Amino acid sequence: MNIHTAPRQWPAEGLTRVPYWVYSDRDLYEEEMARVFRGNTWHFLCLEAELPKPNTFRTSHVGDMPVVVTRDADGNIHAFENRCAHRGSLLCLRERGEAREIVCCYHNWTYNLEGTLTGIAFRRGIAGKGGMQPDAKPESHAPRKLKVEVFAGLVFGTLGKETPPFESYLGAEVAQRIRRVMRSPVRVLGGYSQMLPSNWKLYMENVKDSYHASLLHMFFTTFRLNRLSQKGGLVVSETGANHISYSMSADVAGKEYEQAGMRSAHDEYRLEAPELLQSVDEFGDGIGLQILTVFPGFVLQQVRNSLAVRRIVPIGLEKTELVWTLFGFETDDAAMTELRLRQSNLVGPAGFISMEDGAATGFVQRGVRGAPDEQSVVEMGGSGTSSEESRVSEAAVRGFWKSYRQQMGF
Amino acid sequence: MLAESSLSRSLEHQITVQDLNARYVEAIDDDKLEAWPDFFTDDGGYLITTAENVAQNLPLGMMYATSRKMLRDRVRALREANVYETQRYRHILGAPRVIGADGGVIRARSSFIVARIMHTGEMTIFATGSYEDRVLLDAGGTARFADKTVVLDSRSVDTLLAIPL
Numbered sequence: 101m102n103i104h105t106a107p108r109q110w111p112a113e114g115l116t117r118v119p120y121w122v123y124s125d126r127d128l129y130e131e132e133m134a135r136v137f138r139g140n141t142w143h144f145l146c147l148e149a150e151l152p153k154p155n156t157f158r159t160s161h162v163g164d165m166p167v168v169v170t171r172d173a174d175g176n177i178h179a180f181e182n183r184c185a186h187r188g189s190l191l192c193l194r195e196r197g198e199a200r201e202i203v204c205c206y207h208n209w210t211y212n213l214e215g216t217l218t219g220i221a222f223r224r225g226i227a228g229k230g231g232m233q234p235d236a237k238p239e240s241h242a243p244r245k246l247k248v249e250v251f252a253g254l255v256f257g258t259l260g261k262e263t264p265p266f267e268s269y270l271g272a273e274v275a276q277r278i279r280r281v282m283r284s285p286v287r288v289l290g291g292y293s294q295m296l297p298s299n300w301k302l303y304m305e306n307v308k309d310s311y312h313a314s315l316l317h318m319f320f321t322t323f324r325l326n327r328l329s330q331k332g333g334l335v336v337s338e339t340g341a342n343h344i345s346y347s348m349s350a351d352v353a354g355k356e357y358e359q360a361g362m363r364s365a366h367d368e369y370r371l372e373a374p375e376l377l378q379s380v381d382e383f384g385d386g387i388g389l390q391i392l393t394v395f396p397g398f399v400l401q402q403v404r405n406s407l408a409v410r411r412i413v414p415i416g417l418e419k420t421e422l423v424w425t426l427f428g429f430e431t432d433d434a435a436m437t438e439l440r441l442r443q444s445n446l447v448g449p450a451g452f453i454s455m456e457d458g459a460a461t462g463f464v465q466r467g468v469r470g471a472p473d474e475q476s477v478v479e480m481g482g483s484g485t486s487s488e489e490s491r492v493s494e495a496a497v498r499g500f501w502k503s504y505r506q507q508m509g510f
Numbered sequence: 511m512l513a514e515s516s517l518s519r520s521l522e523h524q525i526t527v528q529d530l531n532a533r534y535v536e537a538i539d540d541d542k543l544e545a546w547p548d549f550f551t552d553d554g555g556y557l558i559t560t561a562e563n564v565a566q567n568l569p570l571g572m573m574y575a576t577s578r579k580m581l582r583d584r585v586r587a588l589r590e591a592n593v594y595e596t597q598r599y600r601h602i603l604g605a606p607r608v609i610g611a612d613g614g615v616i617r618a619r620s621s622f623i624v625a626r627i628m629h630t631g632e633m634t635i636f637a638t639g640s641y642e643d644r645v646l647l648d649a650g651g652t653a654r655f656a657d658k659t660v661v662l663d664s665r666s667v668d669t670l671l672a673i674p675l
Contacts, residue, residue, distance in 0.1 A: 195562070288568065289568060289569060289570040290559070290560075290563040290566075290568035290569060290570025290571075291562070291563070291568075291570065291665070292560055292562075292563070292570075292572055292665050292666070292667065293665055293666045293667070294666070294667055294668075294670070295666055295667070295668045295669065296669065297668075297669055316593065318590075318591040318592070318593075319587060319591050319592070322591065369586075369591070371583050372579040372580075372582050372583050372586075373577055373579040373580040373582075373583050376580065376583065421666065426570050437569070441569055441570065441571070441574055442574060442576075444570060444571065444572075444574060445573060445574055445575075445580075445584075448572050449572060449667040449669070449670050449671045450558065450572040450573045450667075450670070450671035450672070452587050452591070452592065455592055455594065455670040455671070455672055456592065456593045456594070456670075458669045458670040459593070459594055459595060459669055459670055460593075462669060
């Protein structure tokens, strides 16, 4: 029997089409881990605040590769593969903690906080017997070290040899918009994770899709947190890799959604406890919502005063962990912290405005199961990837594919 | 050995909490969500958090309410605003352990396990954890939650958390 498998040929239309085999091809997943994640790209590892003092560590991921992030005795931050040189066991089994060195539990091989192998148990044997040959070079199999850059309190790492410096990778506008949010030392409020029943790319497309937000998420529209008719904009970095979508909190009171009969507009809907939406213009620029992504897997979120970083961990072809860390600033008083905690109801797996995203990406994953040769239509806002005022646009989604195709060689 | 009167008071507290939680989970499992806020006092607190956040003394939750009104808004949003596939829960409760009782407030912990059943027939263990309750008895003897903290054993939620736990 001949089973037809779709050739990996990108549709001739280019960026306005996404072939569905990209979400279902098993070999492609391994190739993505190598080319996109372990290639010349930057990956968010953790907040600097998650390594609060010298001799602390935090585990993280680059794609599905496990990583240890450390702060050494001198306060410098390092990251290396969470894999022992010896038999490949995980080195760090806990999420976070304090340590002066990292010791593999399997055979007691020891590493310093830079990830350098410093000790091998019984290397010379016992009483002249056993042990390794003098010319053995186990160090040559040591866990790979990442190049690390700390930018505005965010720790990023790369394995690529030719990854551009972090700030030029971001582009000037994206860098400035990160600094806008990460304006002073942060205080972590907590975190959780969400298992998405979909390929990792579907989530990144979802976050970059400024067109869907106010149509899928009725809460957004009804309370005028984010409507496409509100003032705002869409910024796509020159490489297409990174994006910002933002809207001003000032309400223009437009009736476009109601007149167009959008399901998400529901004018007589009022909250009994409107304090949920009470917010302050803490950045002083009137921007009430800013969603920012850095290719391939980082999201920085400002929804009113709810601030969060999200990072994706692909766990196979059809499963993705989305790790959320919400934060405020060290300077927040009790009332500000309470305001942020109240607004945290808007986001996360139970978020009034974000719970649908976890499901919607799964709807696509299930919807395209029988159609690897079909393709999605990504034509809102034309066919380009340039920044624009209108968010009735899929320019940032096309930017994602531009960057993806470049990394993958499609 | 507890004195007889102390034993009967202790049993009474345990039965009060157990009965309140039994009715509470029944309302959720039977999709009577409109009744859910009434299990709380007017300024009742409700928080769903994770053991990981609790261990680090971090205040963040996935759902956070400080009044019955906020709980009613949650129900209204689930009914009218949020989009999620049809699903139901089945809560299984462990026996409550009464930690203490004073000033008309009973403090208790109970374990729970929740299966989630999707309209597709898919059934999974969705959540396990403990209820950390402060139960208030009003003058008429009605028990309500002055505080209910749901501490999830896992930091991870599959797909989404729409219906409360």
